[in-house]
Amino acid sequence: MKKERKIYDPALKTKAVQLSNERTNISELARELGIAVTLLYKWRKEYEEFGQGSFPGNGNLKLTPEQEKIHELEKKLKDAELERDILKKGNRHLLPERSMKYEFIKNNESIFPIEKMCYVLKLSSSGYYKWKNRSFSKKLLLKEKIKEQITSIYFSSKQRYRSPRIRFELNSLGYKISRITVAKYMKELGLRSKLSKKFKVTTNLKHNYLVVENLLNRNFIAEKPVQAWVSDITYIQTKEGFLYLTTVIDLYDQKIIGWSLSNGMSTEETSLAAWKMAVGNRKIADGLIFHSDRGIQYASRKFTNTLKFYEVTRSMSRKGNCWDNAVAESFFKSLKTELIYGNKLITKEKMKLEIFEYIEVWYNKKRRHSTLNYQTIEEFNNQNKM
Structure with a gap:
């Protein structure tokens, strides 16, 4: 049977090329994005030659x-x-x-x-x-190697990891080391994880659309994929104003299966856009529960009719109770702590690239999740193949 050729969105190609220009290891980035390294180099070459005119599809332009x-x-x-x-x-x-x-x-x-x-x-x-590669004593050499690995993990996580996650990362690389020793080496190296900071959630409850009961009832454990999805919206501050990030998370493996980053808060830009990506990534199964807050983006007729078409069961948080959607709130807290807080404000275009990298490269593929016993999403799914 002939393998179906995968079609990549021009916007994804552009973001992948821009991200590759900030990396030193192109092969590693290609693996993280799930594409062939030769394909990424082909995109880079086309973008370098044609700039914004790149990726028009068939009939590419030729240089004179x-x-x-x-x-x-x-x-x-x-x-x-x-x-x-x-x-x-x-x-x-x-x-x-x-x-x-x-x-x-x-x-x-x-x-x-x-x-x-x-x-x-x-x-x-x-x-x-x-x-x-000059020789050291074995003990000193091992210590130096571990310190190098700690430094590499720390900066590849963009200063997001503390000693527990770094310890699990080292264990996966074959280093048997305690969390206390990792913390000691981090102190010697002057490495400190970014600190948490409170943030507010933007939800518009001033509408007359129909809302539903909290069917999920804080049961954030799913036994299989496409059993329960949660979604929420938050704001991201930039030098040029706010961007609005909408996510859809599968509770089975905590993966961001759908997301949208928009300038506005309309249903089409937020909940619908993220939903379309989610159903493109995972096929809808019978009995799927979709949980959100009571915001207008989720209660609107347009979004309600879309979920009716897919025969999805609705669930909504109680008014003013953020704990009813704790998984989505936890993701936003991680995102803002690990990526945004403590850094200078950047442009919207730069922020879009940063969010793309955080979700598609870091969170969905490399980050170790405490709720998955400090496994990556890929490791968790490989261990629990059904």
């Missing part, structure tokens, strides 16, 4: 010979600028001893390509790697 020449010159200029930046940053390392040059390369691996730094500093890359 003049455009190709300009493009080649721009690539050479970019390469020259990279060498200039390395020379500028590593100026004091050009004349001193070789070990200082190696230290410079090691401290700037996340900024510049290793091979390019070796070329500019007139070193062989094989000599650098040999120096980097």
Whole structure:
């Protein structure tokens, strides 16, 4: 049977390319997004050549010979600028001893390509790697490796993880270590997780639409997928005003199966948009319960009729009781604590990219969830295949 060719949305392609430009490991990002690395490089090349005119579908535009020449010159200029930046940053390392040059390369691996730094500093890359892997005592070497892993996990989680989650992450990598030791090493490294902060929820209850009873009744455990979904809306502050994030979460594995980030609060932009993504990701099953608050986006005729069409059972939180939708509230708290609080305000476009990465790359694929016994969603589903 011929495998059906998957069609990717142009907006997803654009966001994936923009995100790849901020990463150093393209292969890792491709795995996180669930796409072939060759496909991501193809998207990057097209976006680099055509910019906003990329991904029109069939009949892609072709560069003229003049455009190709300009493009080649721009690539050479970019390469020259990279060498200039390395020379500028590593100026004091050009004349001193070789070990200082190696230290410079090691401290700037996340900024510049290793091979390019070796070329500019007139070193062989094989000599650098040999120096980097020089021998230590086994005990000291193990400690240093663990500290490196802790630092890597800490920053790859964007400073979101505390010692319990880092410990589980280390265990999954084969390091047997206690939470107390992890906390000790984090203290030595000066690594502290971001702190929580209270936030308010935006819900418009001033409407005359029909509401329903709280059928879910705070039973946030589902025995199988597509048994119970919860949804909610929150605001995200940016330099250019508010964005509104709507999510749909499957209680079985805590996965964000549908979401929408909008400038407005209409039903079409919020609840309906997130619902359409959710039903696209998971096929509706008989007996599905959909739980939300009593906001107008969920009580409107348009959304109510949509759920009637799918024969979904409705459930709504009691008025003014946020604990009735605690799972959705918990996600928003994690999002704002781990991504937004403590950081400077950014543009709406930049925030959209940050939210995309947080949900599709971090939360749904890499984050360890305490409610899943500190497993990732993927690990949980692999362990509980039905």
